[in-house]
Structure formats: structure tokens, C-alpha cells
Amino acid sequence: MATVELEKVKKRFGKIEVIHGIDIEIADGEFIVIVGPSGCGKSTLLRMVAGLETISEGELRIDGARANEKEPMERDIAMVFQNYALYPHMSVAQNMGYGLKIAGASKAEIESKVCNAAKLLQLSELLDRKPRQLSGGQRQRVAMGRAIVREPKVFLFDEPLSNLDAKLRVQMRLDIRELQSKLGVTALYVTHDQVEAMTMADRMIVMNGGVVEQIGSPLDVYERPDTLFAAQFIGSPSMNIVDASARDGVLNIGGMSVALECPRAATGRVKLGIRPEHLLHAADGPLELRVRMAEPLGANTLLHGTLAHDGPSFTASLPGVHRIERGGESARLTVRPDNMHLFDADTGRRLA
Amino acid sequence: MAEERAGMVERHGAGVWLTHGLMIAGVLVIAFPIWLAFVASTVTQPEITNPPMPLLPGGHFVENYTAALFSGVNVPVATMLLNSLVMATGIAVGKIAISLLSAFAIVYFRFAGRTTFFWLIFLTLMLPVEVRIVPTYEVVAGFGMLNSYSGLIFPLIASATATFLFRQFFLTVPDELAEAARVDGARPMRFFIDIILPMSRTNIAALFVIFFIYGWNQYLWPLLITTEPEMNTIVMGIKQMFPSGDDVADWPVIMATSILAMIPPVIIVVSMQKFFVRGLVDSEK
Numbered sequence: 001m002a003t004v005e006l007e008k009v010k011k012r013f014g015k016i017e018v019i020h021g022i023d024i025e026i027a028d029g030e031f032i033v034i035v036g037p038s039g040c041g042k043s044t045l046l047r048m049v050a051g052l053e054t055i056s057e058g059e060l061r062i063d064g065a066r067a068n069e070k071e072p073m074e075r076d077i078a079m080v081f082q083n084y085a086l087y088p089h090m091s092v093a094q095n096m097g098y099g100l101k102i103a104g105a106s107k108a109e110i111e112s113k114v115c116n117a118a119k120l121l122q123l124s125e126l127l128d129r130k131p132r133q134l135s136g137g138q139r140q141r142v143a144m145g146r147a148i149v150r151e152p153k154v155f156l157f158d159e160p161l162s163n164l165d166a167k168l169r170v171q172m173r174l175d176i177r178e179l180q181s182k183l184g185v186t187a188l189y190v191t192h193d194q195v196e197a198m199t200m201a202d203r204m205i206v207m208n209g210g211v212v213e214q215i216g217s218p219l220d221v222y223e224r225p226d227t228l229f230a231a232q233f234i235g236s237p238s239m240n241i242v243d244a245s246a247r248d249g250v251l252n253i254g255g256m257s258v259a260l261e262c263p264r265a266a267t268g269r270v271k272l273g274i275r276p277e278h279l280l281h282a283a284d285g286p287l288e289l290r291v292r293m294a295e296p297l298g299a300n301t302l303l304h305g306t307l308a309h310d311g312p313s314f315t316a317s318l319p320g321v322h323r324i325e326r327g328g329e330s331a332r333l334t335v336r337p338d339n340m341h342l343f344d345a346d347t348g349r350r351l352a
Numbered sequence: 353m354a355e356e357r358a359g360m361v362e363r364h365g366a367g368v369w370l371t372h373g374l375m376i377a378g379v380l381v382i383a384f385p386i387w388l389a390f391v392a393s394t395v396t397q398p399e400i401t402n403p404p405m406p407l408l409p410g411g412h413f414v415e416n417y418t419a420a421l422f423s424g425v426n427v428p429v430a431t432m433l434l435n436s437l438v439m440a441t442g443i444a445v446g447k448i449a450i451s452l453l454s455a456f457a458i459v460y461f462r463f464a465g466r467t468t469f470f471w472l473i474f475l476t477l478m479l480p481v482e483v484r485i486v487p488t489y490e491v492v493a494g495f496g497m498l499n500s501y502s503g504l505i506f507p508l509i510a511s512a513t514a515t516f517l518f519r520q521f522f523l524t525v526p527d528e529l530a531e532a533a534r535v536d537g538a539r540p541m542r543f544f545i546d547i548i549l550p551m552s553r554t555n556i557a558a559l560f561v562i563f564f565i566y567g568w569n570q571y572l573w574p575l576l577i578t579t580e581p582e583m584n585t586i587v588m589g590i591k592q593m594f595p596s597g598d599d600v601a602d603w604p605v606i607m608a609t610s611i612l613a614m615i616p617p618v619i620i621v622v623s624m625q626k627f628f629v630r631g632l633v634d635s636e637k
Contacts, residue, residue, distance in 0.1 A: 052531050073537030085528035089550040098546070099536035146536075 002063035002076070002153035002186055003028050004049065009058035011044055011210075018044060019210045021058065026188070031180055033189045035197035036207035037233070043158055045207070046190045050079050050156050063153060073102075078147035079156040083163065084139045086131040086146075093118075093127040096145045103150075117145045120179070137168045144176070148183060155180065155187040161196065173199060194234050198222070206230045224341075228348035231273050231341060237302060242312045243345070244272040253287075253307065270351065273341035276302070276317035285334035289316055294324040303331060386614075393417070393607035400603045412604065420608040425593040427581040429609050432589040435504075436568055437616060439585055442505035443567030444560050451514035452552070456544055458515075459522040460530065470519070477512040481573065489576055499583045504574055508567065514559055521555055522548070557627030565617050586613045 004026040011019040019041045026032050034042045047053040049060060051072035060067050067075050078099075086095050096117060097110040105113075118124045121141045131139055140160060147155055157176070161169045177200050180187045191197055197204045198218045206213040206221060206229070214226040218234075225231035225239075232238045244253045246267050253272065277300075279287070288308050295302040301322040307314045316333055342351040388407075392400050395410030420429045457463075458470050481488075488507045497503030525548070533543040549556075574585040584592060590613060593606045621628070 050531075050535060052534065072531075072535045077535065079532070079535045081528045081532060083526060083528055085526065085532035087529065087532075087547055089547075098533075098538075102537040102542065146532075150536075 003061075004154055004186060004188065005059075005061040005064075006045075006049075007059045007061070009045070009048065009060060010056050011041070011048060011053065012056040017056075017210070019048075022212055024205060024212070024215065026186060029184045029186055031177065031187045031189065031200060031202045033191060033197040033201035033204045034207060035191055035194055035204055035233070036213075038192055040207045041210040042190045042192075042207050046156055046158055046188060049154070049188060050077055051075050076153040077156055078150050078152040078154075079158065080143045080147050080160045082159045084131075084143040086139060086142055088131055091128050091130060092123060092134070092142050092145075095131065095142055096149045099146065099150045113149050113151075114145075117149045120148070121145050136164050137172065140164060140172060141175075144179070148179070148185075153186065155185050155189075157187065157189040157191075159191055160189075161191070162193070169196075176200070194236065198234065204234075206233060208233070224350070225273070226350050228271060228273070228343050231343070235275055237276050237315050237317065239273045239275050239341070240312075240314050241271050241273050241343075242307060242314070244270055246270050246342070253311070269345040271343040271345050271348070273343060274335050274339065276315045278335055278339035279316040279318065279333045280335065281318055281331065282334040283332060285332040287333040287335070289314055289331045289333055291324055291329050291331060294322065296321055305330075389607045389610050393420075393604055393611050395604060397600075397602065397604060416604040416608045417612070420605045420612060425602060425605065427584055427589070429586065429589070429612055431582060432584050432586040433612065433616070435501075435583060436586040436613075438501050439504045439570070439574070440564045440567035440616075442501065443508050443570075444563035446505060446509035447511040447514050447563045448556055448559055450509055451511045451518055452549075452556075454515050455518035455522055456548065459519055460540065473512050473515050475512075476510070477516070481508070485572065485576065492577060498577050499580050503577050504570075504583075504585070508570065508573060511563070514563070517555065517559065518552065521552060525551065554627055554630045557624050557630075561621055561624050561628045564620050568617050 004024075006022055006024045008021045008023060009019065010017060010021050022045065024032075034045060036042045044053060048055050051067070051070060051074075055068050062075055062077075072079075087098065090098065093114050096114045100110045100113060114127070115124070118127055121144060123138070123141055123145055126134065126138060126142075131142065134142065140163075143160065160176070161172055164172060173196060176189075189196075189200060201218050203215060203217050204221060205215050208229045213233075214221055214230040216224075216226075221230055221234050225234065228241060232241065242253055244251050246252075251270075251272065279289075289303060289305050290308065291303050291305040293304045295304070298321070300317050300319050301324075303316045303318065303322070303324070305314060306312065316331070322331075343349065344351055388405070391406055391409050393416055394413040395406055396412055399406055399410060422428050422430060454473065458466060458473075492498065492503045492507055495503075497506070529547060530543060533547055538546060569587055570585065571587050571591075574583075575588045575591075578584055578588075581592070586609070590606065590609055593602070593609065595601050
């Protein structure tokens with residue numbers, strides 16, 4: 001159990017800077033999810049915390065003490081890898097106890113700790129098996145077991161669920177979360193899956209191109225995205241973004257003179273973001289969606305199309321079933337002012 | 353259609369017979385000289401020299417083999433067998449130990465000139481022993497290692513082939529394994545001993561068999577550096593048994609020696625066959 005702080009942390013590979021100075025403070029026992037598209041530097045960041053990559057600049061503190069130069073083993077962390085990285089020639093029990101064995105723990109101590117962890121993860125029956133005799137989900141649990149046996153200060157997860165099938169992933173998501181809160185260990189979890197980020201995180205860190213776009217609780221990020229990127233990355237289907245111009249509290253979208261009550265003081269060119277699920281059917285709504293395709297999902301219906309005749313593409317998610325016979329029909333929609341997000345057209349930052 | 357299928361089965365059957373026939377014929381062709389050597393080692397000298405040569409074993413098995421093992425021509429075969437065993441085992445173990453370590457260094461450590469070193473090692477693959485035999489002799493003689501086991505073993509230990517093979521194997525081991533071991537607190541040598549060695553055991557077994565036979569069959573090098581009969585190895589020893597000038601060759605004893613020389617490699621191959629085949633055909637995940 002520990003706090004983790006990163007201060008202006010940068011990473012360069014040769015001359016190329018891939019992480020451009022990141023500040024994060026993680027409280028004791030917090031579950032932090034780092035989410036972003038592939039190549040955004042999230043795994044590199046995690047590996048720097050683990051000590052598998054050197055930190056080019058800035059400082060990493062675990063429990064208040066500088067950890068930049070410490071070996072991974074001295075940082076008191078445990079890591080779960082994407083492909084589990086179980087030692088193929090060792091049994092499950094040996095895999096889980098290897099770290100303790102190196103640390104010089106007694107046989108009895110190793111056995112009792114492995115036994116407890118196995119019980120927690122329902123692995124007791126499998127302790128004598130080799131990794132290749134296990135299913136994907138079981139291997140995942142062994143990797144978890146290897147991490148918790150050592151009772152580390154911090155758990156690090158590097159996309160641990162991406163090799164599992166969808167159903168198992170939902171189950172493991174709950175299991176990991178439950179385990180972490182039971183053990184009360186600080187956790188740093190990297191994923192590209194925004195659903196995992198939304199469901200697991202105490203706070204999530206949205207990363208893009210080596211910088212942090214936003215840090216906040218999942219609902220904060222969902223309800224008040226700081227940047228265009230965070231707005232579009234979190235939420236499914238992703239947020240509609242259209243160009244608009246604001247004047248005197250009225251918003252014009254794409255020259256089609258649809259005036260919306262503008263909730264905030266903004267003038268000039270802006271980007272307007274509206275989540276598909278916040279659009280409502282209204283016979284006299286200000287937005288006209290020309291439907292090109294409808295996807296009935298049962299609980300709701302996704303309407304894909306364009307705003308007006310040939311405006312920007314737009315998606316609406318309406319509750320319940322809407323029978324739309326063929327493309328070309330249009331639907332009139334409205335949105336509550338507090339569900340409209342305005343971003344600066346140039347910087348992509350949220351306008352207050 | 354049924355007839356057609358029957359025809360196919362028949363042709364198939366004929367094919368099986370044909371291939372088996374060819375295979376048996378091939379085995380006979382290969383085994384025949386060995387059989388002749390065995391027959392020759394169980395008869396007396398006059399029986400061999402008077403044509404036609406016998407094709408069935410005679411009654412002097414014990415006599416000839418005792419003579420070969422304990423007195424031989426120049427030196428007892430038992431001594432030469434021991435010399436060969438020490439040399440072959442030493443070469444095999446040494447080659448594997450050195451190439452495992454050098455491959456480990458090349459794959460897992462970043463040091464100045466890493467690639468250069470790898471290519472230097474790789475380059476020696478292209479030089480057969482014979483090319484460097486004179487300078488090697490000079491060095492070994494300078495160290496006073498003539499007529500010694502160390503002289504027989506050390507110059508043949510360096511192995512580019514094994515280094516290369518282990519390097520290729522280590523490259524297939526996922527990086528995460530090394531990282532997991534680092535997080536678990538394993539220092540490099542601990543990782544090498546606990547993780548890398550057990551994972552390479554099938555490769556090690558396969559290479560042991562190959563290098564044991566390589567060491568066992570060394571001829572030129574032992575011939576050069578052993579002048580005392582007590583240090584002769586079996587493969588060169590057989591040649592030494594051939595008489596020079598007008599002496600009469602003791603063919604039954606020479607043949608018995610040949611048969612004896614074949615036994616240790618056969619034992620090694622047969623006993624390690626399971627590992628050997630596994631090492632060649634699959635890489636464990």
C-alpha cells in the first residue's frame with residue numbers, strides 16, 4: 001500500500017520523445033486506469049513505473065521516496081503482463097512462489113502464502129499443473145496470484161484482459177476490481193478498452209500522443225470531457241463533433257441556420273459535441289438528422305446519417321425500437337443545453 | 353464406384369509393399385558392412401584371409417574381444433575407449449556450456465560491440481578446424497598441453513554453431529519472461545539458471561548428442577597432438593592398428609575394436625533419443 005507520484009516524467013528513445021512530461025498523483029489504495037489508443041505511451045509509462053524502462057527526465061516517487069534508480073524488485077511492485085509471462089517449466093505453485101523464493105523466504109512461508117493466494121483465486125486444485133495445461137482465464141488468475149503472493153505496495157496491470165474472450169473479460173473485470181479493493185493495494189491498470197476504464201477506475205487517465213488529456217473519475221470524464229480527444233475516446237458510440245459558430249448565445253451549425261440555445265458564453269468558431277445518447281426525439285426539434293442507416297439493438301436504436309441534407313455525419317442513439325423502413329427519412333432531434341459540450345475550434349480544449 | 357475404391361486400396365497396398373521393400377533393402381545395404389565387421393570379429397585370422405569370407409559368426413567372440421579390450425595392438429582398447437569417452441564428453445559439455453553463456457550474453461545484454469562479437473563468432477562457422485589447425489597446434493604445444501585431456505578438449509570447445517542455435521532459441525523466448533523475472537527480483541544469472549536453462553533442456557540434449565558424436569569421431573586433431581599410445585583415442589587408434597610394412601594385420605582384433613568403438617555413441621543416441629527428437633522438432637512454448 002503506497003502512494004505513487006509522477007512529476008514531469010518524460011521518456012525519450014534516442015532523440016524521439018514519446019512521453020512529454022506527465023504529472024500524476026495517485027493516492028494510497030486507489031485504482032487508476034490509464035486509457036488511450038495504441039501508441040499513446042501508456043504502456044511505456046507503466047513500464048517506467050515498474051522500472052523496466054529508464055525515466056529520461058522527471059521524478060517517480062513511490063511512498064514519497066524517489067524510485068527512479070531503483071531496480072524493479074526494490075520498488076516493491078508486482079506486474080501482470082498482457083501475455084501473462086508465466087514460466088512454462090514451473091508448476092502453478094512454483095510460478096506463484098518464485099518471487100518469494102528469490103527473496104529468501106522459508107519453504108513453509110512460501111507454501112502458506114501461495115496456498116492463501118490460491119484459495120483467494122480458486123486455484124487450489126491447479127497448483128501442480130504446468131501453465132500449458134491451463135485455460136486462458138486460469139493462466140490470467142495465476143499471473144494475478146504471482147502478483148498478490150508478494151504483497152507488493154503497487155499492482156501494475158498491462159492490458160491483462162486483452163487475450164481473453166468477451167464473456168471471461170467481464171467476469172475477470174469484476175474479479176480484479178473486487179480483489180484490489182479487498183487487498184487495498186494501489187493499482188495502476190493500462191488498457192485501450194474504454195469500457196474497462198469506465199467500469200474499473202476510481203480515476204482514469206486519458207492519454208494521447210504522450211500527453212495526459214484528462215485525469216478524473218470515469219463519470220467526470222464522461223460528463224465534462226476536458227478535450228475533444230477525451231470527449232471522443234470515452235463513450236460508445238463516440239460523441240458527435242460538428243463545427244459551429246456562436247454569436248449572442250445562439251449556435252449555428254454548418255451554415256444551415258439551426259439555432260440552438262447556447263448555454264455558455266462563447267463567440268466565434270467552436271466545436272460542438274453531443275453524445276448520441278443525449279439526443280431526444282422531438283417533432284419540433286432544431287436538429288434534422290437525415291438517416292442513412294438504422295441499427296436496432298433492441299434496448300435502443302442507433303441512427304446513422306448526416307445533419308440536414310449534406311452536413312457532417314451524425315449518430316443518434318434513441319431509446320426503444322424505431323422502425324425506419326429505409327434510408328433517406330429524416331428525424332427531428334433536440335438536446336438539453338447542459339448536454340452540449342463546446343470546445344475551442346483551434347486547441348480542442350473545453351470552453352468553460 | 354466400389355470397384356474403383358477397391359482398385360485404389362489395392363494400389364495403395366502395393367505402394368506400401370513397395371516402399372517397405374525399398375526401405376528394407378536400404379537398411380540391408382547399410383547394415384551389411386557392419387554385419388561383416390561383426391562376423392570378422394568372431395572368427396580367426398586365417399578364416400578372414402581365405403576367400404570366400406564367412407557370412408555367419410564364428411566361435412571366437414570372447415577370445416577376440418578380450419584380446420582387443422585388454423591388450424589390443426599398441427595399447428588396450430579399454431584405455432582408448434576411456435580416452436575417447438573423456439574427450440567426447442568434455443567437448444560436448446564444454447561446447448554447450450560456453451555457447452549457452454555466450455548466446456545469453458549476446459541476446460540479453462547490451463554492451464559495446466555486441467553485434468560485432470556476434471558476427472565474429474558467426475564468421476568462425478565458415479572456417480573448418482583444418483584451416484586453423486597449425487596455429488592451434490602451436491598454441492597448445494606452447495601451453496604444454498600435448499598428450500593431455502585438456503589438449504584434446506579445449507581447442508575443440510568453441511562452437512559457433514551452438515552459439516547460433518541457442519541465440520535463435522533465446523530470441524523466441526518472450527521478453528516478458530525476462531521482465532517478469534526482473535520484477536520477481538531475479539538477477540541475470542539467477543534468471544539464466546532458473547528460467548533459461550530449464551527451458552532449453554531439449555535443445556541441450558539434442559546438441560549433447562550431436563557434439564558427443566562429433567567429439568567421438570575426431571580423428572585429425574587427436575592424431576596430431578597425442579604421440580603416446582596411452583593418450584590415443586579409439587577412432588585414431590583403429591588406424592594405428594593397421595600395420596606398416598610387412599607386419600600382418602590382426603583383423604579379428606581390429607574388427608572387434610571397430611565394433612566396440614561404435615557402441616558408446618549408439619548408447620548415447622538411443623538413450624537420449626526421446627529428448628533428441630523433441631529438441632529437433634518442437635520448441636516448447
